[in-house]
Structure formats: C-alpha cells, structure tokens
Amino acid sequence: MKHLSDFPLRLLIGLYLFEAVSSQVNPGVCRYALGMSGGQITDEDISASSQWSESTAARYGRLDCEEGDGAWCPEITVEPDHLKEFLQVDLRSLYFITLVGTQGRHAGGMGNEFAQMYKIKYSRDGSRWISWRNRQGKQVIEGNRNTYDIALRDLQPPIIARLVRFMPVIDHSMNVCMRVELYGCEWLDGLVSYNSPVGQQMSLPAYPVYLNDSVYDGAIIHSMTEGLGLLTDGVCGEDDFTLSHVHIGWPGYDYVGWNNNSFPDGFVEIMFEFDRTRNFTSMKVHCNNMYSQHVKAFRQVVCYFRSDLDWEATPLSFSPVKDEKNPSARFVTVNLANHMASAIKCQFYFADAWMLFSEITFQSDTAMYNTTLVTPKAVIPLNPQPGVSPRPSPEDDPTHKVDDSNTRILIGCLVAIIFILVAIIVIILWRQVWQKMMEKASRRMLDDELTASLSIQSETFVYNNNQSSTTNEQESSSAYEHIFPLGPDYQEPSRLILKLPEFAQSLEEPASTSTAASQSQDGAPHYAEADIVNLQGVTGSNTYAIPAVTMDLLSGKDVAVEEFPRKLLIFKEKLGEGQFGEVHLCEAEGMQEFMDEDYLFDVPEDQPVLVAVKMLRSDANKNARNDFLKEIKIMSRLKDPNIIRLLAVCIYSDPLCMITEYMENGDLNQFLSHHEPEGQLALFSKAPTVSFSNLCYMATQMASGMKYLSSLKFVHRDLATRNCLVGKNYTIKIADFGMSRNLYSGDYYRIQGRAVLPIRWMSWESILLGKFTTASDVWAFGVTLWEVLNFCKEQPYSQLTDEQVIENTGEFFRDQKRQIYLPQPVLCPDSLYQIMLSCWRRNAKERPSFQEIHKALLDLQP
Template identity: 80%
Template structure:
C-alpha cells in the first residue's frame, strides 16, 4: 500500500472522522475495561449514542482512594492520529442518570508504555458531561498518535459514573513511531524569552536529549512566519517551533533519528522550517541522512543542500528526496545556516517495503557445501504433499464459489437497475420519520441546528457500506403513483442528448477518480480521430511529490523541462522557455489489466479533445513504453478546497488574525469560471460526475481549471461513501436521482455545482451537511423523492448574497428539468453585480 503523507492530511481540522465506536467498525473484542457493574454494563456497551445492554459501560466503584483505577480501553488495531474525543453518560431512556463529570486519557503505541495526555498548558483533567444524555466533544490539543486509548473517569464517590465514548481522527499513515532529538533551547530576543522546547513530547527526557516519543514535530501544525507568534493557543512565544542555536553544537549540525513501524521505501522528507533571517534564523544549510534497514546503518548517506533564501522571510517546507532508500530508521544531520535553526513539522513519504525472492537484496554468497547431508523421511514427505494438494483443492473450490457469487450478484444488480430505470416512477407510500437533531425539527432550508455539544463540525461515516440498490431498500417501499408516472415517462422519452443515461460510456479513472462520462454517440465520433498530443521524453520529467493513487495508477506532481515545445499554439502559459513547468502526471501501473490499459488510452483520447480555458489541458503523453503516462496542467496554488481553507473572507476577523483573504469579487470570479468550464463540458454532452472544490485547481490571479483526480487523494477519502467491494460515491455532492436511481446527467452536475458554490462561499471550512451522517444524507434524498417539503437544504452562507443563494436552491430543484443549465448559470453570474 502506498503511503502518501502531506502536511494537510494531519491537519487537525481535517482528520476528524469517527473511528468506529458508534459506527460498529471497532469490534466488541477490541473494547475492554478494568471492571463492570454487570454483564449488561460491560465495556462493549460503552459506545457513543448507543443504548444496548443497560445503556453504557459502568465500572465498579470501591471505597479505595485511588480515583483513577477504573478505565475503558479501546484497541484501534493500528496507529491512529486522534484529534477529538466524545463522551456521554447512561440515560437508558430516562432510567439511568450516571455520567462522568471529569476524566483523563492515557494512550499507548505498543500496549506496554502508557502516556498520560496533557493539554498545551499541561492540564490532564478533561471536563466531561453535565447530564446523562448530551454528547460532549472535546478537541485533543495536542492530538495524539496511538493504537491503545484509555478513558479514566475521575471518581469523587459522590455519584456513580457510566460512560459512552467515541474517538475521532484518521489512520496514522506516516508510520513514524518515535523520534530522538536534542531538547529545544531558550532564545533571548530583545530581553524577551522565546521558549523553543518541544513542550508536548511524550517520550523520555535525559541529559537534554528526547528519546522514544513523538511531539510537536508530528502534531500536524505548521508554525507561522513569525516564530514569536502562535496559532490559537494561549501560550508563550516560540511555542510552535523546536529550535537550537549553533553555539551548543560544535559539530555544526543537529542530529534527529526517526524510528518507523516497519521497513519502508522512502521517497521524500518534508521539513517545515522558519526563515526569519532578520532574527538570525534560517533553514538548514545542508542535511545528511543515514538509513538503517536491518540492524546496521548504511555507510553511504544521502546529502541535500537547499537554496539559502535571504530575501523571503516566510516559513516554508523544504522537500528532501530520499531516493527510494529502504529503511526502518533514518538518522538526519541538519547543518546550521545561521545562528538559529527552527523546525515545526517533519513528515515522510514512503511505500511499505515488499520483499520476495526476486526483489530481496542479496546479503552475501549462498553457501551450499557447508551443511551435512540429512536422510529424507519419505513418509513425511508424502503426507506433506497430500496436505498441500488438499489445501489447493479447497482454495480452488473457494475461488469458484466467490466467482459464482460475484456473477450472480451482478445479474441481480442488472435486474434491480432495470426495474429502477423502467418502473421506479413512483412515490414512497410509507412516510419515514422527520430528521430530528438535539430535539429540534428541521423543515426548511434555513432551519438552524442547536446543540449542547462543544464541537459540532465532525464528519461521521456511516457504519454500513452498501450499494445504491441496497440503500434504496432501507428506505420505505416504492409503490406506483399516477401523479408521478407521467413526469417520469416524459423524462425517459425526452431525447435530450445529455439525459441519455442508457448510452453513457462509463470510464473508471486509473487513479480512482471517475473520468468524464461521455455519451456513446460522442465517443463514436471521437474514435475515428487520432490523439492530438505528442510523445514526451520521460527523462525530462522530475518527480516532486505524489498527489494521489487508485487501483490501477498514480498521480504525481512533476517538473517538465521543455514542455513549451510540446504545447499547442492556443495554449497560454506564463512560464518562460528555459523554465521547467509544473505538471500532473497520471501513470498507469505496469501490472494493470487489459481493460485498464484500454480505458487509459480512451481517457487520453477524450482529454485530448478538451480545450477550454477553465478545463485542465492534456499537454503530452508517454505511451511508447510502460508505464503509460498522460501529462496534464497543474496549477501552482493547488486545489480550491485547500486554497480557500487557508484563507478568510475580508473583514474584521481576518484583520485581527492577520490571515490571508479572498474578496467577494474574487469568489464571484471563481464561481463564474467553474460555471464556464462546466458550460463547455455540457456543450459536448460530457458528464463530470464528481464536481467539487477538490476537483478545481487554482492558478495565478485566481484562475480556475476543472480537473478530475480529487478522489485519488487520501486527503479527501472522507468525502466519499465507501461501497463494499465496489467504487466510492461523493454522496454529499450528488443529486437525489444519482443516489437513488443511479442517474448521472448534466442536471446532476448542476446539483453538484450548487454544492461546490456553497463550499466556495463557506471557504471550505466544513463538509456539506456536516451535521448529518452519511446514512442521514442518503435518507435525506428520500425526502427529496417524496417531495413533502421535509428535505434539508444546505444553509445560506453568511457572506452569500440572496440572489446567489436563490441560484443554489434552483440547482437543487427536485425536478431535474427545472434546474438551470450551465449556460443559464454562467449568464446569471455574469449579470450579477458584486
């Protein structure tokens, strides 16, 4: 499995997914406790928002003075980055009234060494619940990396305690289990103390050396340009950075050793450095890294010297290529370029090492004559061969059964889909219950949601991953209704090209993202033309970082030398001829099957025809030899989701926080460009199927271009509803007919555009429908189908004009024919005055 670590993956605001207590992904056997009242209050009942058994985990309370003896323990089976916890008491339908007013958390990465969690001010006790039913969510500042977590209620013997809990975060893909480094030091700056110590390090400290722990260098928070300032914590100057002065290191460098969970194939290391040279701080002058794959350190290190910047004082990530070295530990020596050197974050990009007889490096000559000859027991050999033959027959039988089930399932799916397409012109006969949250009914788009929780913007995933046809069965039954039949029949006989769902050619992108779906008629017209792009020399591509991956391929960010010679005359680029150009390279894996190769070449043919200022352009290909590659534009400011999340709207808040801003005029310009690009796609009868801010790239002067590889990035895995054994669906951006009926049309792209517009005007600070679980989002589509005015709409963003929100609501019209076309949307936005 490829592990792609970029800083934003571990940003606390993104990594907030429930890890499975409430959803059921965490199994009962992975939940244990120190004690319990009875079998009906055992550890397995300590699941947030569940009332099985007697409604919670309840420990036995003794008269012993040790109030932290009891604990509820969760085994996550692998290391996770945990940013948020939730707790609840025992309500049991009004029968129970037990809860923990305060609690502590301890954690472990190996199950033997337990570390007490402390906040950034050194406080261990967390305020818990004030009643038995409300869920209280608490941010872990700092976050923790752990496999085992214990909740320990603080018991004062004045009342019984019971707990239900949940952990929120994401899998710790970095694989880093500890780093050893010199302790950070104190700087005196204009008579002001600046403490540059690693204040959240959870390892040991001896003789000014930190060992066997993780801390601020892995907490997902990058420091500000001015190291004397901090993000949002009420802490001391220098808090975000760990820093050292060259006066304490006669060798001229600081050595840090990184230990990993297993042997990995390392490609890059990213070090976030301060460069405030006016305060005698610069990035490192040189780094020398040694690698340990087994028990010994390699004698030949790699060395890298970044360009020393005396002009721009901004903090920055320095990317160091590790040249695919195999290692379970890395020891790096960072050489000083000035008096001080300060780091706030260090991350690695790696593959998990795979060994076999053909790839394993030789450790020396094989000796065949040194071992004495042994007599072979023929009877044992026959028994062993017989067992192997039996095992082979059993495996063959299992494979046949699996293949038969898959074929049968596909036949059932086709029959189910045919029924849906031909007969589901009905309404729901049984009314489902209205969504209620925190005892408030939501009946309109402008309903406000209230909560007693301390934190509301979490992104829960549904516990069951099912296919759309199965999801429909979870809703009330479909029955025939004459008032709907006419409308549906008209839609089926409409004949409009971009509603021809039956003729859609569906290409699954090699990187995991859906490429543009194309009507078969258009595909036939394309098939007679040659690919209008040139072959590009592979050796002119320089790898920068991996952007994402899928089942059959990967997406890499590269620099291409001389790309200007391969571009069409109508392509406008502000890169001079002697400068390398930033490009995205989609690469098909060598082991891809014949269908994947065919789809890849079809995708090249499709992309070669797309020429619009707001659509990512295919620039060149590498198809004369494996691996097959297509080279597309890449915008220097990355995707729109991450770009906007780093900015704030213009106003007093932005002035106080000194955050970069985007004006309303520029937001309007962004929305207009997305509409223009989609207008072009719809004119070709292309259906995007995954329009969202993650699939829009940002260039200079707020230039926007629509792309299609957002799904391949680990960063956005939480935006997709996972269907077991099949693809994933961006349900929060999908129209109701796409979710329930499997229809993807230009009208469903218009729906997604409305959600994308909502994301843009909220600066991507939260997911759409963040207050709903995935299952509730799907249930809400049933409300759209029933059309009884009980469906929930996304609320109007604070900075959104009424006219623009009216446009959003029109994109989410229940009747697809009544939604505006992209031509109309583009015209409306051009006519709007900002």
C-alpha cells in the first residue's frame, strides 16, 4: 500500500512507455518547460551580448514574466543581418529541445519592442556553435507580432544542446526586446555526436530515393563527423521507405542508407561519442526490412568500446535473428553487457544490397536512473499548425487542443491526483497543528527534565559486570531515550522502513542488555529525539560521537584552551543557528597571543584572525549548557592539520562561546560550486577553475582528517562538503557546523518539523538501524568524494525524493541488486569511482578504512 498514492502517476508513465517503445525520445511528448518562466533556470545561467540598462539585463528575458523593465533588450539597435546580439541560456546539461516560445517587452502596456524574426544557435560543449535550420534548410524563425502574445514555434528537427542563443533578426532598423522559454526533456542517451559514411541515393524505376542525413549538424564531406541528425531526431521511418515523408515530400527522408557495393569490407562503421563514461546496457537500432527492395536489417554488428584513450582489444559481437517474412521496420536491440565507455565504434554488416537506419538510441545506467525520476513541470502539446502564433483562447492556444483520448485520460488522472494531494495536505496540516499543541504542553511540564546524553553505548563497547569487549570499528549508541512524550503517529525513518515486511521480519534477534532499552515492541530500534538533538548538536551542528571510555577520560581533564576577551571579537556575519545556539563569523584581534606554540597562523600579528564563534543562547537550559561544555572538551583534544581547531573560549560569563578556526575561502560546497573544471567550457564561461589534481589533493586531505578522527574512535556522523572549509592553496579542514546553516536546510530530512538527518549522506544501517560507526563515516566520505568530482553542482540523488532515498536504503538491506548507486561523475576516472563504490558496500566490515582510503588517494596523486 505504500506506493498507492503515486499509482496513477506510475500507471501513466507505464502507458507512455508502452506506447513509446519505438524510440528513446518522443518529440510529441517531450515538450516540458525547462525553467525560464518557472525559475528553475537561475539568473546566473542566463546571459546576453549586451543590454540597454540594468533593468533590461538578460535575467529579465523570462517568458511570461515582467520583472525589471519587462524583458531583455540589447544595448544597440539591431541592424539588418546584424547577428551579434543574442540572449543565451545555459541548461547545465544536454537537453532534447523540441519547441521554443518568445514574447516582446510588454512592461504593463508601456513596452513597444518585440522581435519579428530571430535565429537560434546552439552548442553542446560551449566551443562549437551550430546554426539551427528547419527541414527545408531555412534558418529564420517567425517571431512575435505584438508585445504581449506568446509565439510558440516547433523546432523541426529538434536540437540536442546545453547552450542556446536567441538572435533577433529584422529587415529594417528598430529596437527589439525578447522574453523566451525552451521546451523539451533531458537527453538521456548522453550522445554528443556520431560519425558515419554519408548516406547514398537509391535508384528505383519510378524515382530516386534520397537516403542522406539531411539534418546532420556536423561536418559533411566524404563522411559525417562531430554532429547529430536523423538518427537522433526521435522520428522512426515508415515500413515502406519509398513513401514520401509527411513534412518534406521526398521518398526515404527519415532514413540514412548505404549500398553494399560501396563498402568492400562488407560493413558500415559508425562511431558514437558520449558526454561521459557510462555503463551501457543496450543499443536499439531502428532498421528497415523491406526485402522486396533488397533492404534488410544488419546481419551482424561488432562493437568496440573506449573508456579512456584506448579502445578495448576484445569487441562485442551480436547477430540478430533473420526475418524474411515480415517486411515491417523494427527496432533491433543489441545487448552491450554493461560495458563502461565514453565512445562506441560499431561495424554493421550488410545482410542484403542495402541497409537503412532511422534511429539509434542507447540505454545506460545513467539513462535508466533519470528516466524513472525526472518530474517535468509542464508540457506543451504539439502545435497542429507550426508557424502560427497561438493566442490565449480555446480556438488557437495549443494547450487547449485535447482531442486525443490519451490526453483526456491524462487530465482525468491529474485531477484525481490533485484531489488526493489536497486531502493529504489537509490531514498533514491538521496533525501538525494538533501535535504542536501537545508538544507545547509537554515542553512546559518537562523543561527542567530535558536530557540529551552523548551516544556512549555501542556494539563496540558492551559493558557487563566484570568485563568489556571492543571491536575494530566504533559505533555510537542506538539506545535512545525520548525527551518528549510523543504520540503513536510520531514517524522516524526506521518506522517508515518498517512498512517493508522483509525488514520487519529480519529484526527478530534477541537484544542484548545494553540495547534492550532501544527496542520497541516490534523489535526495531528507533530514532528518539534525544539522540537526534545530540546528533544535531547544541548549536545546531554535529557533535562527534565518541566511546564511553574516551568520554570518561575527557571528563576528568580541564579544558586545554584559554579564556578570550569578548571585546576583541568583531562580529561580521551570522552563519547559522541551531536549537540552543548560533554560529557567527568574527574577526578576533590579538588571537595569536592565545595560541599554543605548536600552532602557527598565516596572519601577521597586527591583523585580526577570521574565526567562527559558536555561541550558546543565554536562555538555554542546564542540560544544553552541560552539553556545550562537553563539546568544548571534545574539541580541545582535536589537533590535526585537517581538522578545525578550537582556539579559545568565553565561558566565564554568558553567553558561553567557543572560538574555532575559519578559512578565508568558506566551505567546500560553495567554493566548488563557483568554480569549473579546467577545459574549453571554463574558458568560455570565464569562471575560475580547479584542476583535477587539486580535487584529488583536497580529497586526500579529507581522508587524512577522517583517518585522525577514526584513530581516536570518533564518529563524525555528518561528513559532507558543507562541513569542510577551504583555506589558501586548497587547504582543507573538516568542521561540523554545516547543519546550522539555512543554506543547507534542504540537505536534511526533517521529522515532524524538528529533527533533521542528512539521509543523502548516511549509510543504510544508519538510517534503518540507527548505527553510526566509522564505517558509516566511510560511506559518507564516498558521497562527499562524489560531490567534489561533480563540483557540488548537484545534490546527491538529486532526482530522488527524500522518501525514495529512504526506500533505496531498503534495497541495500534486501541486497537483491536493485539498489541505486550514485552515477560516475564526468571528471571521475574508473579508479576513483571504484573507491566510491567500495565505500558504499552493503557489508560495513567490507568497506575500506580511512587509512586505506588515504593511501589509495595518495597513490592517485599525479
């Protein structure tokens, strides 16, 4: 029953896949707004050649929006044949674009500028730009006739691009302004070009049949190179290729074909280049099989794979079943056996005089991952009359053409889903209001009894009357206690997973004496809010989980840091806040005098030092104050080049403060997200770059810091790029206050609006069993390494909802090979991806130690 709420959506997806098995993309369905009007495309990804003024900058060129002065307007008057002015949209990844929309500058009736015509240029890599042409070879697209109507234009053929430029064109001098939108869907194939021989002409008694690739956007001389065309336009050819294509009028238009006599070796070789190294499962080739005209599907295909620079020596061979009875065109599926490759070279052998292809698509793990998870915002149906500007009325607006029965079914299902969602929202809101009222009453009664103990019992240290035992990895406690009396509807992640019957049945082992308190009647350990508050930390940050023996040793020692004068702290910025405290960025004057001799600042003595100040609120209760002092004791013992150090404290008066290092380049997540990898794209965007060797250097430092923590039996529990700070020369120090920052609130799963868990970084056993160990830190390190190699441009499992992330942990528990792993980043070599995969092994004991990870990363250093 747990999937009942999304059953209609799954049914619709299933129906669509059933009807669209003929192609990887369907231009008639792939028409979703990509985010100019909805805001999914950020201001930073919209640029222009020039602008009138700040109020007509590129970011105001969003369709159906009137912010700023109402539109994007170039600085100078557009002259005839003057194509230097453009509005550019960066989609950040490859998209299959089927439709574009434009508007003029309305500005509440004050505007009088629009583009009557325009051209489009696009690029897949930022270096090579291609002028779009329609199927007749025409470049100019009809634009707007007034300043307010939206003009939707089908792109036939569609384009596959990351960067798109709109370029106004007029036949006389005038001022123009534009607002634009792009429609399409994600390009799942990842194919950026195919190289093949030029298609040929077949001479039939009645007329010639042209089998050339007429829309290929690469170079065409003796062969076709560095482009895409008919084989990737989403349109499959007719069974009878001699019929004229409905859009063009000449026979054989949708096919690319070759004659056996022109190829002495008996095969046609096509090479496919992809955007990244992918794990390929299959290739689908749409072939004509009209054997009465001596046309048949290929007899055999031999494919070679290239993952880095060299081609694999052993090719893959496949022979389809011969069919001389059915003349219908068909897709032939070639099993690619999970080969990892960034390029594939296939030799298709003739079975007869002619061989004709109309579509070739690829399925890879990355493509399957995105297919099931992308949720489009809105879809624009096909315009039955391309070139006609739609009006916002039932007669002309393409969004009102719902003659198709499937569209009516879709609308009915969507209406049903909306009613169900409204009912669910009402129920959730009512329950939250009721629970908040109960909690306020509970808090007033129990405020003096709040307890939040450090996780000190674990499977690593099990205490009996006369003995203790240790293991190789340190676990923090799953013996939780509730702070507030919570009702039966309180939902923890483990309670969500108990909907999986396999998981509930597996937890039947007898609990030990030390963990019995953590077991509920159904036998499963639960998250209690006490432990989550502990995990969250007094100031909203993580506190390290440490073994009981270590805590006993710390409790008998004084704090090894000095009191710092508050008056020497200059507050610069509030970084974040938690349940009982705040984190501020400050400058500390004269901090050098308070430091140990073994610690040196790279700052002159007469200049202030940048520090982070964790401050406990003055109204915090007694237990929060005790936990804050415990955190100071823990932090005072951490001395490692790659761990943020506690510099000083202010504990003689309220509010209590601890002063830690802060690095001038901020946290690693923000640092990398504002940089690009070295290469042509970075030169084009003029963004600062970070080399691959520097990425490896930073990852090695993170591993070194975690190796130090694990040697002390400390468990971090929230390792991520947001919790790593960057200094000069790519110095990395691991911190712990990322959870307190509103900037990263979306990285945490919220339980009943209070408790938060970084589930996208957590191991399956941490989510399901409440186990936080060094091995679970290793899992989080693998996710953090994935972030680094993606330049923090994407959240882990960004296509999954929080609930789907938790469901995926159930797949790890069942271990039936259906779990989803994070895909290999573009910049990531196989050796580095293998390190990530080893961090995500199901069995915690099989994961590498931080010592092993650190050594492996050192070996990868150039």
